Amino acid sequence: MMKKTQAAAAAAALALAAACAPRMQPVRPIQANGAMVPSTADATVAAARDEAHAERARIAAEQERTMDAALAACTPSTCNAVARGELSVGMTREQVLAATRTGEVAWEARGGGAVTTLTPRDEGRAPADAVAEVAYVTLQNGRVASYAYREPQGLRLVSSAAEATPAAQARARAEALRREGDDFALAGDFQRALDRYDRADVIAPGDPETTLRIARALDKQLRPYEAAIRYRLFLHQLEIEKIRAYGEVYAGMAAAAAEARSRILVLERSGR
Amino acid sequence: MKSFARAALAAALLATAGCATQVTRVSPDQAYDLSGKWNDVDSRQVADAIIRQSFEGAAGPSWSVSYMQAHAGRRPTVIVGSIRNRSMEHIPVETFVRDLERAYLASGQVQVVASADERDEVRAERLDQQENASADTRARLGKERGASYMLQGDISSIVDREGGRRVVYYQVDMTLVDLETNAKTWTGQHRIKKFIEQPRVRLF
Numbered sequence: 117m118m119k120k121t122q123a124a125a126a127a128a129a130l131a132l133a134a135a136c137a138p139r140m141q142p143v144r145p146i147q148a149n150g151a152m153v154p155s156t157a158d159a160t161v162a163a164a165r166d167e168a169h170a171e172r173a174r175i176a177a178e179q180e181r182t183m184d185a186a187l188a189a190c191t192p193s194t195c196n197a198v199a200r201g202e203l204s205v206g207m208t209r210e211q212v213l214a215a216t217r218t219g220e221v222a223w224e225a226r227g228g229g230a231v232t233t234l235t236p237r238d239e240g241r242a243p244a245d246a247v248a249e250v251a252y253v254t255l256q257n258g259r260v261a262s263y264a265y266r267e268p269q270g271l272r273l274v275s276s277a278a279e280a281t282p283a284a285q286a287r288a289r290a291e292a293l294r295r296e297g298d299d300f301a302l303a304g305d306f307q308r309a310l311d312r313y314d315r316a317d318v319i320a321p322g323d324p325e326t327t328l329r330i331a332r333a334l335d336k337q338l339r340p341y342e343a344a345i346r347y348r349l350f351l352h353q354l355e356i357e358k359i360r361a362y363g364e365v366y367a368g369m370a371a372a373a374a375e376a377r378s379r380i381l382v383l384e385r386s387g388r
Numbered sequence: 389m390k391s392f393a394r395a396a397l398a399a400a401l402l403a404t405a406g407c408a409t410q411v412t413r414v415s416p417d418q419a420y421d422l423s424g425k426w427n428d429v430d431s432r433q434v435a436d437a438i439i440r441q442s443f444e445g446a447a448g449p450s451w452s453v454s455y456m457q458a459h460a461g462r463r464p465t466v467i468v469g470s471i472r473n474r475s476m477e478h479i480p481v482e483t484f485v486r487d488l489e490r491a492y493l494a495s496g497q498v499q500v501v502a503s504a505d506e507r508d509e510v511r512a513e514r515l516d517q518q519e520n521a522s523a524d525t526r527a528r529l530g531k532e533r534g535a536s537y538m539l540q541g542d543i544s545s546i547v548d549r550e551g552g553r554r555v556v557y558y559q560v561d562m563t564l565v566d567l568e569t570n571a572k573t574w575t576g577q578h579r580i581k582k583f584i585e586q587p588r589v590r591l592f
Contacts, residue, residue: 143583153419153429156436157491164443164450164495168463171453172496175461217460236458243458 178219186214201246203253205277207260209234212253218243231256242266247285269293290320297329306333324353424556424584426479434560435487437578442488442562443495451564451574452497455536465499466492466564467535475545475558488539488562501535537564537573554584 147153186198190211197204198214212234213219222243223234234253236242242249248265255261262275269292274280279288297312310333317326331346414420419429443450449457455464468489471481492498502510517526541562548555557579564574 147419149419149421151419152415152417153433154417155432157439157487160436160440160443161491161494164491164497167443167453168456168495168497171449171456172461175456179460218458222458238454238458 175219179214179217182210182213182219185210202280203245203247203250203260203263203274204280205260205262205275208258209255212255212260216243216245216250231261247280248272267292269296286320290316290323290326293319294326294329297333301329301333301336306336309333310337322353322356324350324357327353421582424554424582424586426475426477426558428483430558430580431480431483432487433580434578435484435491438484438488438560438562438576439491441576441578442491442574443497450497452495456497463497463499464537465501465533465535466537466539467501467567468503469538469540469565471540471562472542474542476547477545479543481541481543484560485539499533501533507532535567538567539564552586552588554586556582556584 183198186208187195190198191206194204194207194211197207198211201215201217203212203215207215209232213223216222222237224237226233226235232255234255236250236252242251244250248267251264251266251271253260253263262273264271264273267289269289272285272288272292274284278284293312293316297309297316300306300309300312310330313326313330313333317323317330320326327346327350331343331350334343334346416428421427421429443452445451445453448454452464456462468485471485473479473481489500492500501507514527514529518529521527539562541560544559544561546557548557558581560578560580562576563572565571566573
């Protein structure tokens with residue numbers, strides 16, 4: 117009797133446990149245990165290899181065509197820039213592609229008519245020339261009117277040959293650093309401002325504008341001796357600037373004097 | 389008595405023979421799941437999926453082909469960073485990472501440079517060559533190729549258990565990060581779900 121009661125209790129407990137278990141749909145296997153599952157990696161890699169081969173051949177052929185077109189009719193300075201891989205004002209669209217070693221697929225053309233702007237199609241993989249990453253190129257009547265580089269201190273616009281020189285590049289970078297320093301100075305962070313001015317001074321040394329800013333920042337940081345040295349240096353640099361300016365004026369006047377002398381000679385001879 | 393001893397000996401021999409180790413070589417492509425833990429099948433499936441996703445573009449060409457198009461046909465260079473195992477299991481990540489490296493190299497679309505762990509030995513050898521190798525055969529210093537992207541990833545798992553039943557979910561995420569800009573250039577993901585049922589009572 118006792119055994120029967122125990123058995124019934126156990127059966128009831130089991131039934132209760134089964135009833136409390138979460139109900140679920142039958143499991144649908146997607147792969148049988150022991151099944152052969154060959155790797156698909158080799159087929160994927162073979163397809164990728166073919167794609168890479170075809171893409172490289174296409175890029176090489178496109179570059180050859182672009183280079184031929186770019187070098188067919190270029191001035192010596194433009195040809196040199198293309199060979200160096202540098203953009204320059206006055207280049208054609210083909211020469212831009214040749215200088216940046218890219219194809220049409222890397223650029224997106226906006227605008228139309230007389231002015232077209234080329235911007236990188238993919239900002240994350242922007243084309244670059246030998247100088248830096250290119251942010252955009254503006255073409256006017258099919259020729260490069262200006263272009264901008266993406267540099268650590270922001271965009272640097274080049275719209276003339278003079279702005280493309282390394283000295284102009286340094287000046288532009290120093291200017292950007294000075295602006296950044298001015299922002300910090302405005303926020304009262306003279307330590308960071310001084311850091312930016314120092315960096316500007318390294319890139320473009322001897323600029324009185326940078327020296328004056330350094331002097332002021334040191335002054336505000338209550339570092340009088342260093343500030344005084346910088347103020348004196350600023351005045352010294354101003355003197356040098358003045359001498360340089362006079363020199364340029366005198367050089368201009370010397371040319372004018374030479375012209376006047378030649379004109380006097382011509383006039384005197386023709387009057388005889 | 390003798391016959392009893394013989395019978396016992398024969399039974400012992402039979403039992404020993406029955407317990408002998410049996411080895412059967414099988415194809416690496418055959419998928420066997422014994423304990424339900426992470427195994428070679430999971431590793432291979434992750435490698436297959438990540439390799440496939442890596443050479444696929446969501447819309448247009450893959451990230452490596454896009455790079456080649458923007459860089460005059462030059463291939464991007466990848467360095468393998470850390471692949472973190474955030475699951476409770478021991479998962480050897482090297483197996484599918486090596487599969488991925490091999491796929492990159494064999495595809496001709498991507499260059500792979502030695503990771504931080506691997507290059508120490510190479511650098512030591514190069515330094516050794518500066519003193520001991522002849523001038524015309526020594527590897528030059530400062531000619532290492534810098535990577536454009538770093539491959540990072542992690543493996544996470546979620547386990548749901550009740551009685552002798554268990555559902556394990558693995559998620560493997562791989563990301564390619566631009567070393568200059570920190571931009572995530574590509575992400576790949578593979579998910580595995582297993583239902584494991586174990587008997588409550590085992591004879592052996």
